[in-house]
Amino acid sequence: MSEEQTNKNNPPIDGVQYKALMNAGLTWLRTNQESINALNVFPVPDGDTGTNMVLTLQAAYDEISNSSGKGVGLLAEKLAHGALMGARGNSGVILSQIWRGFSKGIDKCEILNGKCLVEGLKQARDTAYKGVVRPVEGTILTVCKDMAIAAEKCLKDTEDPYEIIRIVTDAAQVSVDHTPELLDVLKEAGVVDAGGKGLMHIFEGMVRFIEGEPLDIEPVYVQPLSVIGQQEALNNAEPGQDYELIFNLTNL
C-alpha cells in the first residue's frame, strides 16, 4: 500500500485516534480472553492470563477514555498509570511495564508518527526486560522484543504508523508461534505462550480496527486433524474400539 493511499484513509494518530486504537486492542483482547486462558501453562497453569490481561488493560483504558487530553504522549502516560494501578497477575504486571516503557518513549509526541511509535516500542522492550533477574525466553517478553526489532528494521522503509502497526503485529504472530521452541513447558503442553498471544491480540485488534473488521466476533478456524496429534489418538484406541472423529475448532 502506498503511503498517500494510507494517509487518505487513515487520519494521523492524535489523541482521539489513539484512544480508538487502544479501545480496539482492548475489545479484541476481551473477545479472545477465553482462548488465552486456555493456553496458560507458565509460570503457573492457573488459566487466568487472559482475564488478568483484560482487567489490566481495562483499568489502563478507563484512565484515558474520558480524558480530554489531546497529545498522545500525555495519554500514554495516563494509560501507563492506569495499567500500573490495575495490574493483575504476572502477565498484567509485565503488560503494565510495557505500557510504562512505551509512554517513556513517546512522551514528547503530540501525534503518534512512525518514529515515535518505534521509539515507544523500543522503550517498551527495554523497560519490560529490566523488571526481572533472569528473563525467561518464549514468553511475552520475547514477543515484545521481536516486535521492537521488527519496528526498528522497518523504519527505513516506511514511516507510516499504520503500516508499522501491521508489520509489528505480523512479527508478533511469528514470535508467538515460535515460543514453544524456546520454552519446553509450552512444547510439552503443545501450546504457545498465553501472555505473548495476548499482546499480539492487542495489536491485532488495532489492525482489525484499521481494516474495518469486526472486533467482537471470535473467528473460528478449522484445523487439520494432524495438528492435534491424530496419530497419538489412534495409538491409544484399544482393539475393537470405534474411532471417534474429533473436529478441533480452535482459534489460531
Add this chain to the structure above:
Amino acid sequence: MKKENTPKGDIQISKQAIATIAFQAVQRSYGVVGLASKNIADELAHALVKDPTHGIDVEYKNQEINIDIFIIIEYGTRIKSVAASVANTVRYQVERSLGVPVNEINIHVQGLRISNGE
C-alpha cells in the same frame, strides 16, 4: 529436615533443598530484581559465604512447611501483584517438586530498585 516414611525407608528433604527450589522460582518471577537479607547478621554472613538460597527461609512446624521470602522489587511495578505472583509461583514449583503441600508463604518486600532514567 522434612521426613516422610515409606515402606522401604525414609525420605528426608532438607530445608536447604526446598529453599533452592524456591530461590530458582523467585529469580524467574517477573518484578523481582533481587533477594534481600533478613537482618544485619544475615547480611554479614552472606558477605562471607555466598549462600545459594540467600533471602529464603524455610521452617517446619508440626510437619508443615512455611517459607519466608525477602525480595527487592522493581520500582514502578504494582507491588501487591508482584508479591502475589511470587507466592503463587513458589508454591506451585515447590509443591510440584516435593509433592507435599506448602502451608504458608510469606513475602517480605525489603526494598525497591529504581532503574536508570526515572
